Amino acid sequence: MKLAIVTNILTPYRIPLFAAMAGQVDRLTVLLMAEREENRQWELGAIPFEVQVLPGFHLRPRRADVSIHLNYGVIRALRRLNPDVVLSGGFAAANVAAFVYCRLFGKKYVAWTHLTLQDGAESSRLRRWIRHFVIGSAHGSIAESSVAREAFVHYGAPPRRVLRAVMPFDVSRIHEQTDAVRRSSGYQAFRSRYPGVVLLSIGQLIARKGCREMLEIYRRTAQVRPDVSLVMLGDGPERASLERMVDEQRIPHVFFEGYVQSEDLPQYLACADLFVFHTLYDAFGLVLSEAMAASLPVVSSVHAAATRDLIKEGVTGVSIDPHAAAASAETIVKLLDLPRRDLVGMGRAGYEHVRAFDAVPSAARIVEFMRSLMGRSDWLPMVEGQEGNP
Template sequence: MKVLFLTNIPSPYRIDFFNELGKRCELTVWFQARNESNREWEIEGLGRHFRYQFLKGRTFGLDKHLNLSILRELNAEPFDAYIMGCYSSPTEMLAIHWLKLRRKPFILNSDGGFPGNDRWLQRKLKTYLISSAALWLSSGSSCTRYLEHYGAAADRIREYPLSSTVLSGEELQPLAPEEKAELKRKGNLEGVVLLAVGQFIPRKGLDVLLRAFAKLQRELPEGKASLLLIGGGPEEARYEEIIREEGIRGVTIKRFLQKNELLPYWKLADAFVLPTRYDVWGLVFNEAAAFGLPIVTTDRAGAAGDLVRDGENGFVVPAEDTEELARALRRLAEDIDLRQQFSRRSREISELYSMDRMVDAHAAILEGWRTEREVASREHLYLDS
């Protein structure tokens, strides 16, 4: 089965996924760009088990790609299944319109979203693009609600477990006590270590986290908890200003780290927290759960309700609510039994979001798609005869 997947850039988790899916079908991936200005990933394994091509074009702003060459490429080679990785870039809009005009059914993949207060024209455009698909791939309950809001047929939505990384047993092995103690010493970290990993941009809500941590510190004995922020970005100076204004102690800030550099910090942490203002999913939650961390996030994370379950493996608090966030962090900092309970549950949930399960789900969906197309083709021939 010849499958085309159109996506933005070769992110690490997508490459892992494409290589595995490429073992199950004849997969071709078209990338709209090699990178985006807010990404610093190192990519390994590109094209190991799939064909790929970087479309000629330009990128505007952070992530809006225009690849007029896609029209030539679509005309040049037919596929049995067309999967649009999203719908929001000019290139994806062109591809969707081209497919729709030629009555070529396609699958729309979405990692998630939250319906907003769209202007009339924006709402009409989203509805046109999303509802044009014949089948929808959804990362979970939040994404499904989003797709339905913009015209997707509920009975044509297929949810799959979104996985972000492949971790070996060795990589998941915990640190030895002496290694953990040394890493804490080097990082000036004490007590319960709260970890946040994400770009230092307003959307991630790390300013809210700092203010909640300041409140937590005033309520706990000195040295009871520390905070480690990893990510880098334009808001770093603002975070340092908040730390000075609030007189916060025990905060360590590190810039962007690659996957192998992050590993010891996942193992060092006692809990993961990301009070995002908006994340269509939040791939860092997959990693946090894989390492068995209790997770604290907000109701504006797409993973909330699926991978992050309030009261089971963490807490989901309202976005921008410093008081509720501080309360959730305090419960985890003070209660080791609760942290251990949430840790076990995170690992259990993480097993449901493995790369193997993600690939199996897509392979089954594509097999169903092929069967549907074959039946439709036979019925068309029968009606014409």
């Protein structure tokens, strides 16, 4: 099977998945709409599979975080590659062109994206129509959360042609590297930078991520537990105002560490005692998965799609509504007051839960699903909740 993937940019967390998929097909080519988005700072290093950047124009509307990609030559590129299946991530111009290619040349089109019924497309009749038409006509769909699966079905995907593959990532690498940091000779020196019990936050410093809400939650937590500190990883346009908030309200022990590359993330995960995901909206929320891979006990916002799939209340973590600062702080304090063995057990349960979403087994399941659409597999999509379609 020859596979082409059409997506906006290449991200660090996709590389292990695509590499694993490349080892299971005859040829894999990733077609990118751009090399990088303006709001991303990661460094990718060597890429172990074929990547092509599509030609196009990139227009950034006022106040938008990223550009709109208007790519051309998509059909020409796909004709040259002649894939059996096109896995298409989104509904941009290049994705629609890939859909047209599949219809014209009898190829299998599989829709795959972070999809919710709360994103901006719901306010646009045209964008809703495109989603209904493309998803309803696709040969299959891959949903990376229960929320996304519901959205695919809402837009016309037959339920038995939707594979729920909770967002795959390199679970093993994060777990092993974080454990290695904890055992390293330099661990204590790095950990000593932060006093007391460390709460960890990871994400862009933008309004949607709930950073101001997190500072208010932390302020209330610190009033009850003055032994805590807050480490915030990430950068963005709100950083200066957040630092002013900390200074003006004299919130103690808050550390803004800026953007951290993925290879440096394990040392911060290793130092944390509790991870808090305080987003006000996320179509998934991979940072929650990464914290759980590091065996951290986690507190997660009800406004992240990942929470429904990853949080078993009181077992793999707990959920909060960041808009409710007092209740959220109370939840965190109750967790911190638990015996150490209970917190360790919660972190271990979280890790065991996300192991199922490791890149290698996820790639095998996704490839097998696409083979089934070509009639080359005995795989049958299962109804939600059954074993085999986690």
